[in-house]
Amino acid sequence: MQDFDLVKMLSDLPSAPELEARRVMEVCNACRYCEGFCAVFPAMTLQRHFASGDLSHLANLCHSCQGCYYACQYAPPHEFGINVPKALSELRLESYEQHAWPRPVAALYRKNALIISILSAACITGVLLLAAIFNGDALFAKHASVPGGGFYNVIPYQAMIAVAATTFLYSALALAISLVRFSRTIGLGIKVLYQHVPVLRALRDAATLRYLGGSDGEGCNDADETFSTTRRKFHHALAYGFGLCFAATATGTIYDHMFGWPAPYALFSLPVVLGTVGGIGMVVGAIGLLWLKLAGEDAPRSPALLGPDVALLVLLLAIAATGLLLLAVRSTEVMGVALAVHLGVVLAFFLVMPYSKFVHGIFRLTALVRHHADREASNGFASSPPTKKG
Numbered sequence: 001m002q003d004f005d006l007v008k009m010l011s012d013l014p015s016a017p018e019l020e021a022r023r024v025m026e027v028c029n030a031c032r033y034c035e036g037f038c039a040v041f042p043a044m045t046l047q048r049h050f051a052s053g054d055l056s057h058l059a060n061l062c063h064s065c066q067g068c069y070y071a072c073q074y075a076p077p078h079e080f081g082i083n084v085p086k087a088l089s090e091l092r093l094e095s096y097e098q099h100a101w102p103r104p105v106a107a108l109y110r111k112n113a114l115i116i117s118i119l120s121a122a123c124i125t126g127v128l129l130l131a132a133i134f135n136g137d138a139l140f141a142k143h144a145s146v147p148g149g150g151f152y153n154v155i156p157y158q159a160m161i162a163v164a165a166t167t168f169l170y171s172a173l174a175l176a177i178s179l180v181r182f183s184r185t186i187g188l189g190i191k192v193l194y195q196h197v198p199v200l201r202a203l204r205d206a207a208t209l210r211y212l213g214g215s216d217g218e219g220c221n222d223a224d225e226t227f228s229t230t231r232r233k234f235h236h237a238l239a240y241g242f243g244l245c246f247a248a249t250a251t252g253t254i255y256d257h258m259f260g261w262p263a264p265y266a267l268f269s270l271p272v273v274l275g276t277v278g279g280i281g282m283v284v285g286a287i288g289l290l291w292l293k294l295a296g297e298d299a300p301r302s303p304a305l306l307g308p309d310v311a312l313l314v315l316l317l318a319i320a321a322t323g324l325l326l327l328a329v330r331s332t333e334v335m336g337v338a339l340a341v342h343l344g345v346v347l348a349f350f351l352v353m354p355y356s357k358f359v360h361g362i363f364r365l366t367a368l369v370r371h372h373a374d375r376e377a378s379n380g381f382a383s384s385p386p387t388k389k390g
């Protein structure tokens, strides 16, 4: 007699978000009105049946532009109740949880706002305590903004590097494991990396936010049924601002370790210019995206994803704002506290990164690679952007 594993059978049952995403995709695959809207619909038409991994792939291709919701003749109050962005958002959140490492902390995604607040407060307190223990006088002293003066008097260099490196490496490992798990789920093998065309096309789409531009440049339904490119511009400001800040940190590390030039750096030095431009970009982008999130209509969105979205934006805004504040007060007596607060929120970001909406970036890029690999394999790649109907 065959073994009867009830627990396994129950855990293999599709979840409610998966069932709803499958129902919606089956209706869309029969309708196909939105075929030219984004990468989701061409990818959908390559499937006859929607396995769990295929749905995860489609969910992560969607960036919730809401175009198909406002165009859909079967959207609520129609009895079919088709709401693609909401269904795919719910499943996307579930895919973040399913692939998290270590698995028990997956529940953090749905409690991001609370976790980020507690973690930020704890990290700021921890850094302040560290500074007070090391050299309490330096915390409130006036600092000279000259190389070698300032930052390392407040927080010892070795402590700063040890904490930053440990948390960053942990986050990078957790993200890498999640990425490998997700790649397996959507059926993307390591071999795809040897096919440079899908990878390059995915990078191009991600770097240009191609599908946030709409099919003919008029943009997306950012907050309601009208079209605009506002979300794309704010997203660019935030993403490229983040990249510039990362480049500023990397440049500072090279200056320090390779050339022996310790921080702080002059106002027009490369790390400061990169960090200032990047910080301003992040502030503008984060505030703009928060405004769109809070002003947008609720119907096409998943309430469960709104919390993680807002929490990450607030954290990124806090990193950029405290970084710019630190630059402004670096030769005053409040520099020590400003440094501790900035390092505290950066530390909180590193810790929460693998369990926050940040994973959207790498999952979406991976889904785009599979999308282009599928199109290559089916010989159906269209080099020009698809166009919207109607």
Ligand code: SF4
Pocket: 027, 028, 029, 031, 032, 033, 034, 035, 068, 069, 071, 072, 073, 074, 075, 082, 084
């Ligand atoms: S979202 Fe609506 S209109 Fe668009 S393909 Fe699906 S069912 Fe058709």
Ligand code: SF4
Pocket: 037, 038, 039, 040, 041, 061, 062, 063, 064, 065, 066, 067, 068, 069, 084, 085, 088, 211
């Ligand atoms: S919400 Fe936008 S990105 Fe998502 S499936 Fe609809 S048209 Fe595509």
